[in-house]
Amino acid sequence: MRITDEHLDKFQRDGYVLVDGFLGGEELEKARAATLRYFPESDERLRTPERYASLRRSAGFPYEPVELNHLSLHPELISFAERVTGTRDVRLGDSILQAKYGSRIAPANAQRLHNEAWGRNTLVPPRGDGVFQRVVALVYLSDVTEDLGPTCVVPKKHTAGLPLLSSGYSAYSQEEYPWLYELQEPVTARAGSVLLLAGTTVHRCSALRDATGHRFALHLTFHAADSVWLDKQTWVGSPASANGPAATRFVVEASPRQRELLGFPPAGSPYWNRETVAGLTELYPGMDVTPYSAA
Numbered sequence: 001m002r003i004t005d006e007h008l009d010k011f012q013r014d015g016y017v018l019v020d021g022f023l024g025g026e027e028l029e030k031a032r033a034a035t036l037r038y039f040p041e042s043d044e045r046l047r048t049p050e051r052y053a054s055l056r057r058s059a060g061f062p063y064e065p066v067e068l069n070h071l072s073l074h075p076e077l078i079s080f081a082e083r084v085t086g087t088r089d090v091r092l093g094d095s096i097l098q099a100k101y102g103s104r105i106a107p108a109n110a111q112r113l114h115n116e117a118w119g120r121n122t123l124v125p126p127r128g129d130g131v132f133q134r135v136v137a138l139v140y141l142s143d144v145t146e147d148l149g150p151t152c153v154v155p156k157k158h159t160a161g162l163p164l165l166s167s168g169y170s171a172y173s174q175e176e177y178p179w180l181y182e183l184q185e186p187v188t189a190r191a192g193s194v195l196l197l198a199g200t201t202v203h204r205c206s207a208l209r210d211a212t213g214h215r216f217a218l219h220l221t222f223h224a225a226d227s228v229w230l231d232k233q234t235w236v237g238s239p240a241s242a243n244g245p246a247a248t249r250f251v252v253e254a255s256p257r258q259r260e261l262l263g264f265p266p267a268g269s270p271y272w273n274r275e276t277v278a279g280l281t282e283l284y285p286g287m288d289v290t291p292y293s294a295a
Contacts, residue, residue: 003080007196011084015156015201016187022076022139023192032191034065035141035216039099042214046105057108061095062246068097069250071139072220073258080196081135081222092261093134093221093230100149102211110207112171113154113180116199116221126200131224134199141216144189147209151195152184154202162202172202199223199230222261252284256291267291 003019010017023031038059045052062069072095081090100108115126116136127133144150158180162172174181186206187195197203199221208215223230251259256267265271272292280289 003076003196008080008083011196011198013156015159015198016153016203017196018187018189019194019196020190021192022194023071028141028192030067031071031139031218032141032216034063034067035097037065038063038097039214039216042101042105042212045101045214046212049105055099055106057099057106059097061092062244062250063097064246066250066253068095068218069254070258071218073254073261075257077137077194077220077222078257078261080137084135084198085131085133085222085224087131087224087226089225090222090261091225091231091263093223094219096219098217098219100205100208100215102208102213104211105214108207110149111204112173113152113177113184113202113204114171115202116197128198128200132227133223134230135222136197136199136201137218137220137222138195138197139218139220140189140191140193140195141218142214143191144187144215144217145210146186146188148213149206149208149215150186150188152186152204152206153195153197154180154184156198156201158183159200159202171204248284252287267294 003022007017007019039055040052045055061072063072073092078090082088116134138151142148162180172180180202184204189195221230251262254262256264260266277289277293280287280292
């Protein structure tokens with residue numbers, strides 16, 4: 001489903017919007033199958049817990065199943081980030097595939113309310129306008145009911161003037177801000193939906209009340225290229241390192257536009273000359289370098 005101007009209006013008014021049915025059909029099924037390459041569904045994990053004793057709760061970009069790489073750089077998400085920030089020159093910050101399970105499997109504590117624009121992510125006070133803001137996307141790859149850890153969001157109208165820090169941390173404790181928790185709104189969603197948040201929007205992931213349930217989601221952030229203080233490292237570990245096989249394969253088949261969000265100068269940039277184009281062919285055998293050599 002396309003992200004419409006109506007979605008953008010609600011995002012700007014409330015600080016968030018849920019796009020129901022963002023993914024559907026074959027696109028959703030491929031993304032879910034790719035997720036299962038990393039994380040089992042809860043019934044499988046309950047059947048053979050010893051097999052998953054060392055399973056991590058998240059995985060990072062780039063992914064071996066290429067579908068998750070393309071989903072991280074979905075054209076509609078790129079377009080939305082452009083419209084929010086007012087610039088075509090945007091970057092992918094985070095891409096983290098997350099798995100959360102109920103208490104009988106691998107309990108995770110509920111988060112405190114926080115935002116994505118201060119404390120852990122940048123050293124400067126946040127701005128929520130134009131090229132200075134971060135855009136967050138949570139693509140749900142399983143159904144999210146009230147018992148399966150829905151994201152709780154506080155509409156923007158309730159948080160004007162809220163202090164940036166709570167007791168020196170970037171999260172707001174329920175003891176210090178009980179009224180904030182009374183105003184939070186749980187967002188339930190079907191698999192394939194995407195929750196879009198402004199970086200300054202106060203939100204949290206709640207705990208799973210279903211002891212045998214699970215919740216899978218792809219957590220993404222975008223920002224304007226000039227806002228370098230919003231950059232975050234998304235290359236984690238081998239083979240997902242920048243020069244690892246997963247990254248190499250994806251960069252070869254990605255579009256020039258997708259590569260821009262990973263830090264590639266755009267086609268036509270003065271960066272591209274005879275030497276740098278030759279370097280591309282050396283680093284990425286099989287890449288079509290025509291868009292870059294044209295410069």
